[in-house]
Amino acid sequence: MPSTIRTSLSLPVDVRLQRLVLDYVRGLAQLAGFLEEEAECLALAVWDACRNSIEQGFEIEDSSSLKLVGKLTPVSLVFSIYDKGLPFYQGREPTPVGVGSETPAEGRLSHQRPAGVQQCFDKIRWVYHGVKGNELRLVKYRTGVCCLPDMEPPPSASPVDRAQPALPGAHTIRLLRPEDGIQIARLMYRVYGYSYPIKDFYYPDRLQHRLTSGRYVGVVAATPHGEIVGHGGMDRPDLGPLGKLGALVVAPAHRRRGLGNLMIERLQAEIMQLGLVGLFCEAVTSHTSSQKVSDRLGHHVTCIKLLSVHLHYKTYGQGLAGAGGRTKKEVQPASQRQTTVFYFKYLAPVARKTVYAPRWHREMLAGIYRNLETDVEFCEPQGPAAQGELQVHFDQVTKTGIIQVDRAGEDIVPVIQQARHDLCVIAEARVVGLLLPLAQAGTPRLCRAAEEQGFFFSGVMPHFAPDGDFLRLQYLNAELRPERIHVSSAFARELLGYILEERERVGG
Numbered sequence: 001m002p003s004t005i006r007t008s009l010s011l012p013v014d015v016r017l018q019r020l021v022l023d024y025v026r027g028l029a030q031l032a033g034f035l036e037e038e039a040e041c042l043a044l045a046v047w048d049a050c051r052n053s054i055e056q057g058f059e060i061e062d063s064s065s066l067k068l069v070g071k072l073t074p075v076s077l078v079f080s081i082y083d084k085g086l087p088f089y090q091g092r093e094p095t096p097v098g099v100g101s102e103t104p105a106e107g108r109l110s111h112q113r114p115a116g117v118q119q120c121f122d123k124i125r126w127v128y129h130g131v132k133g134n135e136l137r138l139v140k141y142r143t144g145v146c147c148l149p150d151m152e153p154p155p156s157a158s159p160v161d162r163a164q165p166a167l168p169g170a171h172t173i174r175l176l177r178p179e180d181g182i183q184i185a186r187l188m189y190r191v192y193g194y195s196y197p198i199k200d201f202y203y204p205d206r207l208q209h210r211l212t213s214g215r216y217v218g219v220v221a222a223t224p225h226g227e228i229v230g231h232g233g234m235d236r237p238d239l240g241p242l243g244k245l246g247a248l249v250v251a252p253a254h255r256r257r258g259l260g261n262l263m264i265e266r267l268q269a270e271i272m273q274l275g276l277v278g279l280f281c282e283a284v285t286s287h288t289s290s291q292k293v294s295d296r297l298g299h300h301v302t303c304i305k306l307l308s309v310h311l312h313y314k315t316y317g318q319g320l321a322g323a324g325g326r327t328k329k330e331v332q333p334a335s336q337r338q339t340t341v342f343y344f345k346y347l348a349p350v351a352r353k354t355v356y357a358p359r360w361h362r363e364m365l366a367g368i369y370r371n372l373e374t375d376v377e378f379c380e381p382q383g384p385a386a387q388g389e390l391q392v393h394f395d396q397v398t399k400t401g402i403i404q405v406d407r408a409g410e411d412i413v414p415v416i417q418q419a420r421h422d423l424c425v426i427a428e429a430r431v432v433g434l435l436l437p438l439a440q441a442g443t444p445r446l447c448r449a450a451e452e453q454g455f456f457f458s459g460v461m462p463h464f465a466p467d468g469d470f471l472r473l474q475y476l477n478a479e480l481r482p483e484r485i486h487v488s489s490a491f492a493r494e495l496l497g498y499i500l501e502e503r504e505r506v507g508g
Contacts, residue, residue, distance in 0.1 A: 005031075005072040013054050013064050013085075021047045021068065025079065028070045032077045032142050042140060045120040046079050049136055053083045075209050076122075077140045084133035118396060118427070122199075126392040141199075141206070171259060173266045176218030176233065178208040183228040184220075191249050197309055197398050201247060215239060217274075219267045221250070221259045229254040232263040234271055234279070242463060243271060245281035248290060260293055268297065276347050278463055282340040284311065291488040294343045300372045301492045303342035303459025304499055306485075307431045307478055309398050310337050337430060337478060339485050341492055344462045350374055353468060356381055358444040361457060361471075364498050368460050371491050381444035388412030392419050394427045401429035406466060408442030413449045420453065420475055430478040435461065439468035447471065456508040457499055475508060 009024050011017050022043045029039035046068070053066060067082040118124060123139035176184070181204025188201045200206040210216035214236070221230030229251040234243040245267070250259050271279065281299065283290035352375040357365045362378055369376045388409020393402040401423035403416055416434065423429040434455050436443045455473040464470045482500060487493055502508075 003074055005070075007070045009068045009070075011050075011066045011068065013066055013083075015051055015054055018047055018051075021050050024068065024070070028072060028077060029140075032072050034077075034140075034142075041120050042077075045117050046081075046138065049081055049117055049138065053081055053085060053134075053136070056085075074142075075206055076142060079138045081136045081138075082133060122396070124394055124396065126394070141203075171221045171223060171229070171254070171257070171262075173219060173221055173259075173262050175270070176211065176216075176220050176231070178211050180220060180228060181205070181207045184231055187228055187231055187249055187251060188247075190251055192311060195311055196247075197311070197395075198247065199397065210235075217243075217267065217270055218247075219263045219270070221254070221263055223254075230259045230263055232260070232267050234267060236274075236276075241277040243274070243276050243279050245279055248293065260289070261296070264293055264297060272347070277350075278344060278346045278348075280342065280344045280461075282308070282342050284309075285339045285341060285485045285487060288486050288488040291341055291492070294341075295489055297345075299343035299345045301341055301459075301489060301495060302344045302368050302372055303461055303472055304487075304492070304496055305340045305342060305431075305433065305458060305472075306474055306480060306499070307337040307476060308340050308400060308433075310430075341487060342459060342461065344372065346372075346374070346462075352377060353439075354379055355438045355469070356441045356443050357438065357471075358447045361447070364457070364495070365460065365471075367491070367494070372460075372462065374462070379441070382441035388415070390415060390419070392423070394423060394429060399428060399430045401427065401432040402435065403432065404435045404470075405437060405446065408437060408440045408446050410442075412446065416446075416450060417453050420455075424475075424477045428477075430476075432475040432477070433458065434473040434475070435464070435470040436473065437465045437467060437469075438471050439465065443471060447473065451506045454506060454508045456506045457502040459495065459499075476503075 005028075007024075007028065009020065011020065025043035025046045026039045029042045030036070034042065050066060050068065064084055069080040069082065071078040071080070117138065121138040121140050123137075125135075125137040125139075127135040127137065184207060185202050185204060188196050194202065196202070200210060207216070211218070215238075216233055216235055218231060218233035220228045222228050230249065232245070232248040234245050236243050245264075248260055248264065279299070281294060282305065283294055285291075353369070355365070355369075355376045355378055357378050358381070366376070366378070387407070388405065388411055389407040390412060391402075391404045391406065393404070394400075395402075401420075403419050403423075405412060405416070420432050420434075423432050432455075434450055436446055436450075438460070450473055453475075455475045458472040458474040461470040461472050480503075485496060487496055
């Protein structure tokens with residue numbers, strides 16, 4: 001059997017074809033190894049999504065068709081529902097949204113009930129393809145419960161991975177191996193419990209697949225007995241030109257020994273051999289340790305994402321008197337939404353950029369590019385293109401929505417407003433990021449319109465747009481406690497101050 005199987009089913013727009021959809025999904029789910037009960041749940045959820053598309057997306061007696069595509073990979077089962085009915089979020093007046101609103105808007109996504117689709121699938125993605133129609137993408141991972149068997153002694157290092165001593169007789173810094181997955185899951189649990197947003201670290205088979213496919217490079221810190229007590233890695237989404245540094249973790253008992261710096265230095269040496277354009281990472285602001293590592297490595301602050309992730313830390317309180325007078329530490333959970341600082345570093349020379357910046361943000365944007373050591377030419381804004389295109393993403397784990405504008409069209413303003421409403425009210429997103437392409441002349445006008453809806457400045461995401469950089473705005477659907485945000489550098493403090501002022505100005 002091939003490693004990836006792709007099938008499709010084309011159907012007339014007719015709710016009487018329910019059995020065909022159910023049988024199709026059940027068959028693929030059972031082929032993927034899901035139990036009969038799980039397969040039935042997935043089948044019913046996909047049919048609910050198809051029925052929603054038929055009932056809400058088409059006019060009566062429409063002769064259009066619906067296409068259901070199933071993709072089975074070693075890691076996941078993905079269903080994509082394509083239609084050319086009413087565009088997502090269009091065809092109705094957008095409804096204002098506020099924190100605590102209880103009345104969902106009418107429309108297609110309003111009927112995509114969380115109980116059916118959101119509870120059965122791990123990831124949900126809505127994509128508006130413009131004249132090509134709409135796509136609802138549903139992802140279910142094939143692995144289930146993360147089992148952590150007793151630790152086995154790790155095998156000896158392969159000839160390719162020459163272990164480098166970190167501290168004499170104490171730790172070794174080496175490359176992450178596929179067989180290290182069990183220990184990485186334990187390490188993440190010790191630090192975050194099960195709350196770390198990238199769940200692949202809790203599933204050894206998923207991590208192994210990412211390593212062997214070239215989408216992940218990692219380093220670890222190991223004790224003389226082979227126990228892994230530190231980790232840092234780089235993810236390559238879709239094997240693209242950018243790498244994401246992350247998951248820099250050190251077990252509590254092994255901190256304050258410089259392991260984080262040593263792991264990052266080893267990791268960067270590996271990364272330089274891959275020919276990437278740039279690196280990016282996000283550092284939490286509950287403390288400044290991770291930020292200081294990025295500062296020392298020459299990474300540049302370009303964006304601050306308020307309340308972007310939700311993490312649960314295991315912290316250790318004062319010693320308590322135990323039996324026999326011995327002291328034990330009390331484990332205290334610390335759970336809250338975290339603001340992150342976005343860092344970027346170019347690994348290759350970059351040409352002078354042409355940027356259509358909103359005039360009222362030009363001074364701050366000039367500071368960001370100056371801090372990034374990148375030359376830019378600011379151009380005068382013009383009107384948007386006639387027709388826009390966007391994508392909407394929702395992460396169920398972090399409760400974060402992203403509206404990504406690929407083409408800044410005149411018709412996109414009400415679409416953005418309704419997308420924000422649906423993400424906050426229906427999907428219960430706590431924060432929504434809006435990405436606007438800085439290389440397109442219509443972005444300043446879209447920025448102004450978005451700020452009238454409550455979005456406010458966040459920063460720049462270099463090289464993330466298909467044609468250059470994104471201007472990132474943000475909308476909060478949760479309480480912000482600015483006193484909990486700690487940043488390490490002078491420029492980060494300047495950027496944070498500007499962001500908070502902009503939030504006050506637009507009333508976000």
